[in-house]
């Protein structure tokens with residue numbers, strides 16, 4: 001598997017959370033429904049490079065290590081509290097042997113300026129980033145070219 005020197009492949013991504021307050025359906029421990037996601041920032045299929053995304057939730061959740069092996073790389077939960085979610089990306093073997101760790105602070109409650117909580121206005125928090133692969137294999141390079 002030939003490596004291409006002096007070539008860099010950069011993959012723009014967006015990861016974050018979207019959270020809905022449950023309003024009348026809220027209970028003490030399940031006041032919000034939220035989704036954590038990671039996707040391509042340019043509407044590419046992330047599964048071209050990503051084999052698996054592992055989301056590490058707060059230990060108060062049942063089975064806090066969630067493994068997603070198909071797009072969309074996301075999961076939804078209900079809960080009451082904010083915490084940091086660790087996201088680990090594993091790539092296809094011809095893409096990269098290394099993994100990437102990302103961290104995202106789950107946000108459930110709106111900023112004061114945004115007004116009171118509403119079931120109609122989700123709280124969105126997302127981060128733009130780029131995953132860069134240096135000296136890609138020729139196979140991977142050709143695969144992204146054709147996409």
Ligand code: SLL
Pocket residue numbers: 029058060061062078079080081082083
């Ligand atoms: C806090 N440090 O105290 C944080 C912890 C944990 C949130 C927040 C669990 C829901 C469930 C849940 O929402 N945990 O029991 O399924 O704010």
